[in-house]
Amino acid sequence: MRGPAGIAAVAGIAAYAWWAVGLTPFTTTAYVAVALPVAGLAVAALLLPVPSRAVRSLRSAGRTWYRALPWAVLLAVAVALEAAGLGLGGRSSSVPTLSTVVDHALAWQVVRFVFFLAWLALGWAPVVRRAIFWPRPGR
């Protein structure tokens, strides 16, 4: 996606993100603003072809579970901290949950805008990568 169409798409996404993070939380409009890109990604995830079993076996050759062990350790520490914070009511200042820590950063719309763009990029990366690197035949 290059040229004027690409620029228009990026500008449109940025405008949508700015609008979405300016909404009051816990409102229907805020829920819809988040739900729309999620619904779009769910549709794309269902429509995009899935690699064959042979290709999947080839890609996973040589991978073992212990190579992901550091992530399990990080996740266990995060879950323990979160559980401790929730056990203290969820709004403790001495043992904050991750939400409480993030909420302080969300006070500024600019920060919420950057986080929203990063969240969109994280979710849509597989779809965009496929569109860029696997163009339709004849192009």
Next chain:
Amino acid sequence: MAVTAVWLALVAAAVCWEIACHRPGSRWTGLADIGSRMWGSRPGRLLLVAAWGFLGWHVFARYTLPG
């Protein structure tokens, strides 16, 4: 304050470890690799979309400003 620092350290550690996993010759699995593997099957994709959606819903539609 100390626990906030621990949270920030955890996030920093996760970012640094992900970068380390992508270095040439690394034998460790990064989150992107785990995500790619899950994206290779429909149930995995839907699980990823659900987790991503929950993250967005919690952060952008249900945040509470301090004070």
